[in-house]
Amino acid sequence: MLCISGSQIPRTVKPTDLQGWHEIDQDTRIPKTALQWKSTRRFLFFAIAVSTVALTALSGGPQYLLYQPIFQPWRSYLFASLTLKDGFPLSNLETILLSELDTSRAADWSYYYTSQSHFPGEGKAQGLWTKKKWEDFGIPETEIVKYNASISAPVFQRLALIDTSVTRFPSVMYEAKLMEELPFNDPSEIRTPAFHGQSSSGNVTAQFVYANFGREQDYDDLEQNYVDFRGKIAIVKSGMVWRGAKMSTAAERGLVGVLIYTDPQQDGNITEGHGYKGYPDGPARPETCIERGSIGLIRNASAGNPSVPGESIPSLPLSYSDAVPLLKALHGHGPKAADMRSDWHGGGLYYKEVEYYVGPSPSHIVLNLNNQMSFPTKDVHQTFGIIRGSIKDEVIILGNHRDSWGPGAGDSISGAAALMEVVRSFATAYRTGWRPRRTIIFVSWEGAETGQIGSEPWIASHLPWLQKTAVAYLNVVVAAAGPLFQVKATPLLREVIHRATRVVASPEGGTVFDHWGGEMVAAGGGDAIPFLETACVSTSDLSFGATYWPYHSNFDTFTWMNTTGDPGWKYHVTTAKIWSLITAYLSESPVLQIKAADYGVAMQKYVERIKESIPSSASFDLRPLENAIAEFHNASIILDAYASSLRSTETDETIQQVNQKYLNLERQFCYKGAHLIYEFSAFYSDPPEFPHLFKSLESGDLEEARRWMEIIQAKIRDAANLVSL
16 A cells, blocks of 8 residues: 555554655755766767857857757757667557547546535545545555644625614615525536635624725825725735735735625626626626635645634625625725726726725725634545556656535646546556556645645655655646646746647647647646645646636536536546646656756746846846856756766666756755745746745845845755756
8 A cells, every 4th residue: 555644643544655755864965976977979968068058158158048049969869769667668658648538537527526515624535436436447556645634614704885874773785695696507506605715703894995906006006095994894806916915915004804806807808898798698707706715825834734814804705796886885985996006997897887986985884794714623635546666766746636615617626537537547558567667646635725734734744755756746726627728837847748738639729739839837836836835846737727717616517617618528638638648758768858957048037037027126236146047057958968868778877866866956946945936826827936036126125135146046056066967
């Protein structure tokens, strides 16, 4: 059996040991041992690489080096046809992985998962079912790992607009419904209440203001327009910043409650205001759709037990149907959003006669926001499957969380259905005689929607082993909710992702790469977040249609997916094919199919993004950082050249030395328990890289910016030393 220890609580099964799983080895650096230069061929590749670096640098300096095509004579070896260990050709494995996947089965898996509520703490039955299915497929080892955690549970929620002008007999002007109205022909019975995970209990009655997106600059704008918001309840639109940031900003600025609604502005032109009908009669977001979600930070979740609420003030999510009467009650009070800065413009409710006055409301027009929460202790169940490889200390992990807000057909059950097909296809290959070179672990997590309370404690309890062995963590949250393909990934995975997307056909014709173009956004997303931030493991998160209107609502049903989100279930299978091939390419090549130089190119682009986004950064000298990146990039080119020259005939020791450099490269960017280059980000977002440096420059704190730049430079030079031959 697979050993995955859950030290905080008893496990449901008694596992046996996976080699090296419990080794306590915090030091993951590779000794700077000189590699064996045994052949003339390798020496020639080294000489050509050095010459390439020198000539390119002389012709244009480090900036030119990072942006110009580089002659790479080793490329011919990069993805040469491989015969896997024990004589199983890679082409045979690819054929199985591409042909075995089935749209009707993907629909079956989605129907099962969405047929019953599966909020965190409700997932035992589905976890056991998943384990049994994987065993039926032929996965040789499976296990359930259980953790005990405090989980947000709604007790009572109420929102009412009240006129207190007659003190003895206040009248209710509007009582919010706080629930969706699903189409009559949708059989889904799941009705998750409207609440925020980790929200504080509170019963407040106060005047209110409209605060745009609820960002720091929005409250600054209100202050500049002499709008008194302290002691008030804020109505804010979703989007622009994470809902948890809206909460923390409101609490710090002295508000007593927050209401977050989804404005049609977020949907572009596909709105009722632009003539489209709402679902199910058309593609527009229906008026009663509510976007739920957590507001607590993973950093505050102590080993799977985030019992402390995210902030000290209550909050609720709203539909725009419930927001309209509140916004109309502000008419004639305070300035209009149209008279504020341009980023206050664009609201999508003008067709509902909402004028977006900011308030505050008159003293006698108030809101009663009553949010009562409990934090019961419940079990969350993680399902693991493993196919052991011949290389025991190099591991690829694939995962998806199966818990959802509501039915979750898009988030996250489209990913769960795709994972089922990935596991089934690898099991088919296993039954035909294939054995992986590297160990492959499949995981169905529970608890991501309330702060990764399944993956985070598992990572924490296996951190030394992960940092020693994990090649990559490959995540999918939304496999299918639309045609737009997005990849959030660290640059080390660029090569294999590009290769896989060039192989897999798009439902729209051509290949996925043809439609996508290859551009990746900042790494993160779902359970990839703690792998990247806590363990500093290279991660990817793939999605089709990451931004879709039923997200976290009770409209995210099997019926919606079957008729609108992915009719035909083709994108579910397309994601599964890409996911499977990335795994195979990482698993089966003797030398890891990773290019360190891709990180150098990406980091220089990140610096350019800082320059473009923050005009004031022009007065800040970023050249020392650019020079450190160029130094790393040059060393990486030489390592990549040497690595790509190696054949399967090389000694295992030589290949392992190179692989360990690649495996440990991401770890070099860890600093005080977090990743220096990427910050926490949801699967649908693309925050700036080098976040500490970016935010320091954005705020004008040049001293703090210099401090962070020195820290980043030092870590990049550590990385350059690691990859140097």
